[in-house]
Amino acid sequence: MSYISFYDDGELRAYLFEQELNFLQASLFMLLQSIDKYAQQNGNHAGVKISNSKLAKELGVTQRSITTHLSKLQELGFIKISFDRSNSTNTKRYIKPVKLVKFGIESQISGIIGYINKLLNSTLDNLDELDNTDLETRNKIKQAIFHFGSDTALINYINSHHDEFTNYENVQDWLSDFSTP
Structure with missing residues (x-):
């Protein structure tokens, strides 16, 4: 940790x-x-x-x-x-x-990616998961943390929209909202 x-x-x-x-x-x-x-x-x-x-x-x-x-x-x-x-x-x-x-931002990003992957892996027909080493994915998660104000608020959002995070394509679509220009 x-x-x-x-x-x-x-x-x-x-x-x-x-x-x-x-x-x-x-x-x-x-x-x-x-x-x-x-x-x-x-x-x-x-x-x-x-x-x-x-x-x-x-x-x-x-x-x-x-x-x-x-x-x-x-x-x-x-x-x-x-x-x-x-x-x-x-x-x-x-x-x-x-x-x-307090957890550093890199640790928070890894934690969020791991949490989303756990949700993705809970669906049997889902074969893909987020790559924790992909810089673009990490940057999008970082932007999402900043958007929600904290990793805790982001986790709360994910929990309240659980169904959106059990399908890899839905997660990718959601992450596209946090691309940096």
């Missing part, structure tokens, strides 16, 4: 805002992600073990605010919180930020 990670903080922050996180939630997630990355580099893969008071001090907010925003991040699936209760006198909380990745 080909993907690229969010390399710069500005790109990650923009993504988090697109997911409707507020400034503090985005900052908290990014702080947890940085601490987790450091911990992993030093052999700790369990997650971040840090108190709400330390997080609050780092971000200049109250502990209550940290509690509220940790709950929201967990609810939205950005972090996972677990507890180690193996020692009855000392419960440890671990916060694990989920790994966020």
Whole structure:
């Protein structure tokens, strides 16, 4: 699977805002992600073990605010919180930020072609499929992704017009709408 990670903080922050996180939630997630990355580099893969008071001090907010925003991040699936209760006198909380990745356009194109080919192959009398190495086909799929705004929106379109994508000629006709001039 080909993907690229969010390399710069500005790109990650923009993504988090697109997911409707507020400034503090985005900052908290990014702080947890940085601490987790450091911990992993030093052999700790369990997650971040840090108190709400330390997080609050780092971000200049109250502990209550940290509690509220940790709950929201967990609810939205950005972090996972677990507890180690193996020692009855000392419960440890671990916060694990989920790994966020975004798929590059080439990976998206390959995924769409594979998805369409799966639909084409579901019809027994259909012998043809899209060539994943054909630059013209890849360019048309790329234009279709841009037209629909995302690979997810394109998949949703394909799913709602399923019958059009079980015949190779129909797929070719549909792709001709996305030829570059």
